[in-house]
Amino acid sequence: MTDPMTRRPFSPARAADPASPAPPRAVPAPAAEGQPAVRSIPGSGTARRHVLVAVVNNRPGVLNRVANLFRARNFNIESLAVGHTERPDVSRMTITLRGDDVAVEQVAKQLYKLIDVLKVQDVTAEPRIEHELALIKVRATNSTRSEVLKIVELYKGRVVDVAADSVIVEATGTEDEIDALVALVGGFGIREMVRTGTTVMVRGPQVVEYEGVAK
Amino acid sequence: MTMTRRATGRHLPGAGTPEASAVEHARAGMLQEARPRGRTRIGADVVCEALLRQGVDVFFGYPGGVILPLYDVLGDYPELRHVLVRHEQGAAHAADGYARATGKVGVCLGTSGPGATNLVTGIGTAMLDSVPMVAITGNVAAALLGKDAFQEIDITGITLPMTKHNYLVRDANDLPHVFAEAFHIARTGRPGPVHIDITKDALQQETQARHPDEEAVLAAIPGFRPTIEGHPRQLRVAAKLIDEASRPVILAGHGILLAQAWDQLREFAEKTQIPVTHTLLGVGAIDETHPLSYGYMGMHGWKHVNRAIQSSDLLIALGMRFDDRVTGKVSTYATGAKIVHVDIDPAEVGKNVSVDVPIVGDVGRVLAALTPRVAEKRPEDRATYFAELAEWRRESESRSWHGSGAWRGGLLSADYVIEQIGAATDHDATLVADVGQNQMWMARYAGYRRPNSHISSGGLGTMGFGLPAAMGAAVGRPDKETWAICGDGGFQMTLQELATLVQDHIPVKIAVLDNNKLGMIRQWQELIYAGNYHSSHLLGPDFLKLADAYGIPAFRATTPDDVPQAIAAARAVDGPALVHFRIADEQNVFPMMPAGKGLSDLIEEWGGADE
Numbered sequence: 162m163t164d165p166m167t168r169r170p171f172s173p174a175r176a177a178d179p180a181s182p183a184p185p186r187a188v189p190a191p192a193a194e195g196q197p198a199v200r201s202i203p204g205s206g207t208a209r210r211h212v213l214v215a216v217v218n219n220r221p222g223v224l225n226r227v228a229n230l231f232r233a234r235n236f237n238i239e240s241l242a243v244g245h246t247e248r249p250d251v252s253r254m255t256i257t258l259r260g261d262d263v264a265v266e267q268v269a270k271q272l273y274k275l276i277d278v279l280k281v282q283d284v285t286a287e288p289r290i291e292h293e294l295a296l297i298k299v300r301a302t303n304s305t306r307s308e309v310l311k312i313v314e315l316y317k318g319r320v321v322d323v324a325a326d327s328v329i330v331e332a333t334g335t336e337d338e339i340d341a342l343v344a345l346v347g348g349f350g351i352r353e354m355v356r357t358g359t360t361v362m363v364r365g366p367q368v369v370e371y372e373g374v375a376k
Numbered sequence: 377m378t379m380t381r382r383a384t385g386r387h388l389p390g391a392g393t394p395e396a397s398a399v400e401h402a403r404a405g406m407l408q409e410a411r412p413r414g415r416t417r418i419g420a421d422v423v424c425e426a427l428l429r430q431g432v433d434v435f436f437g438y439p440g441g442v443i444l445p446l447y448d449v450l451g452d453y454p455e456l457r458h459v460l461v462r463h464e465q466g467a468a469h470a471a472d473g474y475a476r477a478t479g480k481v482g483v484c485l486g487t488s489g490p491g492a493t494n495l496v497t498g499i500g501t502a503m504l505d506s507v508p509m510v511a512i513t514g515n516v517a518a519a520l521l522g523k524d525a526f527q528e529i530d531i532t533g534i535t536l537p538m539t540k541h542n543y544l545v546r547d548a549n550d551l552p553h554v555f556a557e558a559f560h561i562a563r564t565g566r567p568g569p570v571h572i573d574i575t576k577d578a579l580q581q582e583t584q585a586r587h588p589d590e591e592a593v594l595a596a597i598p599g600f601r602p603t604i605e606g607h608p609r610q611l612r613v614a615a616k617l618i619d620e621a622s623r624p625v626i627l628a629g630h631g632i633l634l635a636q637a638w639d640q641l642r643e644f645a646e647k648t649q650i651p652v653t654h655t656l657l658g659v660g661a662i663d664e665t666h667p668l669s670y671g672y673m674g675m676h677g678w679k680h681v682n683r684a685i686q687s688s689d690l691l692i693a694l695g696m697r698f699d700d701r702v703t704g705k706v707s708t709y710a711t712g713a714k715i716v717h718v719d720i721d722p723a724e725v726g727k728n729v730s731v732d733v734p735i736v737g738d739v740g741r742v743l744a745a746l747t748p749r750v751a752e753k754r755p756e757d758r759a760t761y762f763a764e765l766a767e768w769r770r771e772s773e774s775r776s777w778h779g780s781g782a783w784r785g786g787l788l789s790a791d792y793v794i795e796q797i798g799a800a801t802d803h804d805a806t807l808v809a810d811v812g813q814n815q816m817w818m819a820r821y822a823g824y825r826r827p828n829s830h831i832s833s834g835g836l837g838t839m840g841f842g843l844p845a846a847m848g849a850a851v852g853r854p855d856k857e858t859w860a861i862c863g864d865g866g867f868q869m870t871l872q873e874l875a876t877l878v879q880d881h882i883p884v885k886i887a888v889l890d891n892n893k894l895g896m897i898r899q900w901q902e903l904i905y906a907g908n909y910h911s912s913h914l915l916g917p918d919f920l921k922l923a924d925a926y927g928i929p930a931f932r933a934t935t936p937d938d939v940p941q942a943i944a945a946a947r948a949v950d951g952p953a954l955v956h957f958r959i960a961d962e963q964n965v966f967p968m969m970p971a972g973k974g975l976s977d978l979i980e981e982w983g984g985a986d987e
Contacts, residue, residue, distance in 0.1 A: 199707045201730050218599065222544075226536060233537045263726060270723035276541045276561060279599045372598045 206261030210239070212291065212361050213265070215254040215272055216280040216371045219245065223277045227254065230275065236260070236268050240336075240358030242293070251279070253369075255361045280371035288364040294357045295339045296321075297330045300350035309349055316342040327352055335359075398519040419548030419579040420446040423512070424453040426555035429587055432483050433457060434474070434851055436467035440487020441527055443514030445579040459851065459880050462872035464491050466844035468498020469870070472507050473845030476831045477806055478852040479636060481508045481562050488515045489527030492573070493534065497838060499569045500538045504835025505657060506634060508567035510558050511535070517577040518546040532573050540568035548581035556593045565602025566721040567634055602720060606737035606745055614692075614716045614733045615749035621690035621714075623761055624650045627673065627702075630657035630834070631695015631719060637740030638662065638827045641694065644743045649753040651765060653681045655696050659819050659830040664803075667755075670765065674702040675969045676816040680772035682967075682975040684765055688713045695719060695739040698728040699835070708974035718742045775966070775980060777821075781936025787960035790814070790889050791821045793939055797859060797887060798822030800943045805857035806831060806849045810842030810866030813895035816965045818861050829856070840869030846884045847873055857885065857947070864890040864916045874926040877952040885946045886954040888919055891961050899964045903982060904971075919956040930954040 217223050224243060231238050239257040246253045258265065269281040301309045306328065313320055313330050316338065322329035332342050336359060343354070363369065423446055427435065434457040439447045450458055461467040464486040471482030482502075486495045492513040502509045516525040532544045541561050543554045551574070558570040588596075618624060632641050638661055645652050645662070651670040652662045662669045671678045673685060685691065691713045696702070698717075703709040706729055717724075717731040718739050725734040735742055755762060781792035794817045797807070803825045809815040809832040824830050831849055833841040846860035867888050877884055889895075898912040923930035929949045933942040939957070946953040967978035 198711055200709050200711050202706050203726050203728070203730050222532075222536075225533075229537055263730075267723065267727055274540075274721070274723055276597055276600050372601070 204261055204264035204267065206263060208259045208261050208264075209285075210257060210259055211262075211265045211283055211285045212289070212359065213254075213256040213258070213269060213272075214280075214282045214284055214361060214369050215256060215278055216246070216369060217252050217254060217275075218277040218279065219250050219252040220277060223252070223275075224254075226275050226277060227256075227272065230271055231268075234268070234271055236264075240293075240356075242358035242360045244360075251371075255359055257359050280369060282369050284361055284363055284369075287367070289361050290364060291335050291359050291361045292333050293336060293339060293359045295330075295332045295343070296355050297332065297343065297346060297351060298327050298353040299330055299346045300326060300352055301328045302326055305349050309346060312342070312345050316345075318342060395519075416582045417584065418445070418449070419551055419574065419581050419583060420449045421452075422548060422551040422583060422585065423555070423574070423579070424449060424456060426552060426559075426587065427456060427483065428453065430555070430559045431480065434459060435483035435485055436461050436470040436474075436848065437485030437512075438464050438467060438487070438491060440489075440491045440514065442516055442576040443485065443487040443491070443579075445576060446485075446514070458485075459847075459876065459882075461844070461847075461876050463870065464494035465497050465840065466847070466870055466873045466876065468495045468509075468511060469501065469838070469841050469844035470848030470851070470873075471509050471511070472498060472502045472505075472841075473808060473831055473848030474852040475502070475507050475509055475567075475848075476505075476633075476845070477828055477849035477856075477858075479634075479828065480852070481510055481559055482848060482852075483510050483512065485512045486514075487527065488513060488531070489529050491527075492531040493529060496534060496538070497836075497840075499535055499571060501833050501836045501838045501841060502569040503538045503540075505833065506567050506630060507569065508562040509569040510555075510562055511539075511569055511571045513571070513573045514579065515544070515573050515575050518575045519577075521546075521575065532571065535571040538569070539571045542571040543573065545572060545574045545578050548578045548583035549585040551578065551583070552585050552587040553593070553596060556588050557597055560590075560593050561597070561600060565600070566719075603722070603736045604720075604738045604741055606718070606735040606742035608745075610733055610735045611742070611746055611749060614735060615746060617690055617714055617716060617733060618648060618650075618692065618746075619751045623684075623688045624648070624690040624692060625670075625684050625688040625713075626650050626652045627685070627691055627693045627696055628652050628654040628658040628661040629694060629696025630655065631739045632658060632661035633827050635695060635720070635738050635740040636827070637695070637738075637743060640740045640743035640747070642666065644747045644750075647747055647752050648750050649755055649758050650692065651684065651762075653677075653685065655699070655702055655834075656815075656819055656832060657834040658696060659832070660824045660827045663825045664823055665825060670769070672819055674699075674975075675704070676820070676965050676967070678769075678772050678820070679775070679967050679978055679980065680765065680768035682969075682978065683768050683772075685710050685713075686976050691715045693717045693719075693731075694743070697721075697724045700728070703729060703975070704969050704977070705972060705974040708976065710975075781939060783960040783963050785960075786935070787963075788934060788936060788939070788957060789963055790817045790891075790957075790959045792936060793887070793889065793933070793957050793959065794818050794821040794861065795823070796939050797861070797943055798824075800940065800947065801857055801859070803829070805829065805859055806846075806853060808832070808842050808846035808849055808858065808860050810860070810862040811837045811839045812863050812866060812897075813891075813899065813963075813965050814842075814861055814863040814866070814889045816896075817889075820965075839866040842866055843870050843884070843886065844873050846886075847876060847882050850882050850884045851880075858883070859885045859887060861887045861889065863895055864888055864892065864919075865894045865914055868914075868916060871922070874923070874928060874952070878927055881951060883949075883951050885949075886952070888954065888956050889959050890916060890919065890956060891959050891963070892916065893961055895963075896965070898962070899968075902962070902964070903968070903979065919954065923954040928952050928954055930956060932956045932958065934958040 243254045318332035467484040471484035475482035562570045671681045715731040716733040718735045778789035783789035809818040842862040850858035894912045920930040931942040
């Protein structure tokens with residue numbers, strides 16, 4: 162009753178010359194020597210901070226597609242900043258995240274699969290300008306205001322609004338610089354703060370290039 | 377846009393404003409009557425034209441309120457066959473089965489709200505298995521979007537993570553471009569489902585918009601340029617590894633079928649004399665009677681296949697993605713092997729396992745370029761390797777097999793039933809599996825000689841897939857006999873499509889493997905959950921009476937002797953037929969790799985019985 166097909170033993174030798182010599186015995190399986198006993202799992206390396214640039218079509222829903230991809234693929238975004246570029250039909254995102262190099266490469270490849278994503282580049286290894294903008298509403302009374310202003314000046318910040326018991330400080334710089342400023346003015350009491358997230362541009366003549374743009 | 381709440385607290389546009397009149401107009405439109413004939417061209421016509429331009433001859437759908445403008449014009453396009461299903465999930469699976477059987481893009485259609493959400497399972501199934509599909513839904517008029525109108529749901533938000541791309545169309549003038557893009561995206565590169573949501577007013581809007589040519593479509597999607605040709609440097613490195621390997625194994629996946637690369641696969645394997653193993657969705661990539669075909673790998677694959685993989689020094693992965701059902705525990709997977717991985721999706725390379733030589737490209741083109749670069753081998757060059765493989769195969773195939781048709785106590789064994797169906801149909805029928813034990817038995821025992829003759833929901837593992845997918849496969853390939861092979865559980869999930877088979881004269885033969893159980897659940901409970909059989913016992917109807925109620929001839933087999941006659945009787949019916957196989961309650965699928973374990977940790981028997 163057995164089907165000769167599914168029951169047929171594997172016999173590539175059928176095609177061989179019947180006069181061919183009998184096979185030598187014992188083939189050592191090459192598992193042991195010079196090979197890793199354990200296969201490494203992608204994404205299990207050392208995590209570090211990465212900065213990705215994504216150039217995308219400026220269309221409704223694109224930010225949702227990108228944000229959703231990070232959630233669905235179990236990647237954590239540290240910051241994401243998005244805005245227009247020199248072309249009104251193109252937006253540019255700067256995404257910072259932590260992960261090992263393979264995991265971040267996987268993020269980039271998944272992003273690339275989105276139809277609206279025109280280019281993804283990991284600029285972590287490039288010399289670059291990384292800036293973000295922060296607005297900080299600091300408690301400042303008559304007795305402390307001058308001190309606050311001094312610190313802000315020292316950090317090349319700017320006071321953009323003054324009220325009776327608070328000032329709004331505008332600061333740009335790297336994440337670390339803004340963290341330092343926040344730590345210093347924190348002693349006076351921060352009533353409100355908003356940060357844009359990092360934006361990045363590679364130094365020198367190099368640019369993030371991408372192919373044509375949707376009409 | 378400011379998001380602060382207005383002082384009045386009003387969410388509606390003020391009376392007399394253009395926004396307010398748009399909402400009123402759209403509300404009135406929900407009850408709008410049929411358009412008079414002798415009409416102008418509207419969005420719904422564009423949809424039909426676009427489908428015809430894309431070579432669609434049949435699609436599967438279910439009408440509803442907002443999609444009615446499309447049904448209102450369908451009669452004007454007699455070349456488009458519409459199959460009315462009984463549930464939108466059936467439409468999506470049927471489009472999926474049609475696509476897998478034919479290699480063309482499958483199309484399904486539903487209305488807004490529940491019609492759209494019912495399609496979701498089928499869209500997800502197509503996504504996980506890279507099946508080219510275009511799913512069309514209606515939505516409420518554009519002015520009502522976001523107002524929680526009757527049968528409104530944010531369906532593009534729902535399908536976003538499970539489609540290659542999706543669209544919400546509010547303007548009929550966008551329809552030609554959207555449809556051309558959608559079909560291009562669905563079938564190009566790694567295939568997948570694309571969803572188009574169209575507002576009711578866009579379907580009704582008059583338009584003169586022209587259909588774009590291919591150039592215009594490409595120009596509109598600069599972010600979509602799949603890599604087709606393999607990189608020459610990578611091909612050189614791969615060829616060197618292939619020439620040097622002493623125990624190479626080919627892992628053939630669904631990509632071989634999607635790329636229609638079965639000839640290139642066979643030529644490559646024959647020139648290099650490398651045995652070909654396949655994944656669940658790679659069944660049919662190579663004729664199983666071919667001397668180099670070695671069998672099915674993975675969790676329920678053959679032991680000899682998994683052994684060959686584990687002891688290999690070079691795995692050549694072709695259009696597969698190292699799913700966890702294939703690798704088991706990655707850290708113990710083929711630790712002595714280098715891996716050459718060919719896939720058209722760069723994100724699959726290095727996703728689940730680290731690989732040595734990644735090659736991104738169409739697997740057919742890559743193989744065509746690779747074959748001339750590798751050294752020709754003769755079978756005798758691999759004599760020791762082949763002798764060992766043959767020995768492993770003999771040993772492994774003699775287990776887990778009930779050639780007499782009888783399992784314990786003479787009860788009907790499922791592997792025998794499957795093997796009989798394969799033999800009776802001369803291994804040329806399209807066999808469509810449901811999900812669970814039946815799916816594993818079908819992949820292991822039917823014997824496949826023809827590409828696309830095996831259809832199975834692999835990635836998502838969707839119970840209820842079998843019957844509707846077989847319906848689509850039968851419509852797509854009327855020249856081939858089509859069998860749906862279902863368990864009693866999965867069959868009961870979508871059996872309403874029996875009526876569709878009758879109404880649309882779709883000659884699907886249905887094999888219900890009835891063990892009164894959710895068999896795979898029961899098997900896991902027996903092996904892994906210490907026999908705690910909670911909710912795996914399943915009451916079914918009298919399947920013969922059920923079929924009779926639909927006017928479908930039905931037959932029953934309860935002993936091994938009944939099986940050939942029952943199959944023959946079903947095949948003799950001109951139209952759909954059902955065979956009820958009352959199989960043993962507690963037969964397991966062996967071998968089995970427990971979840972979390974490696975390929976070398978297969979369970980081959982349990983309790984010392986003749987599993």
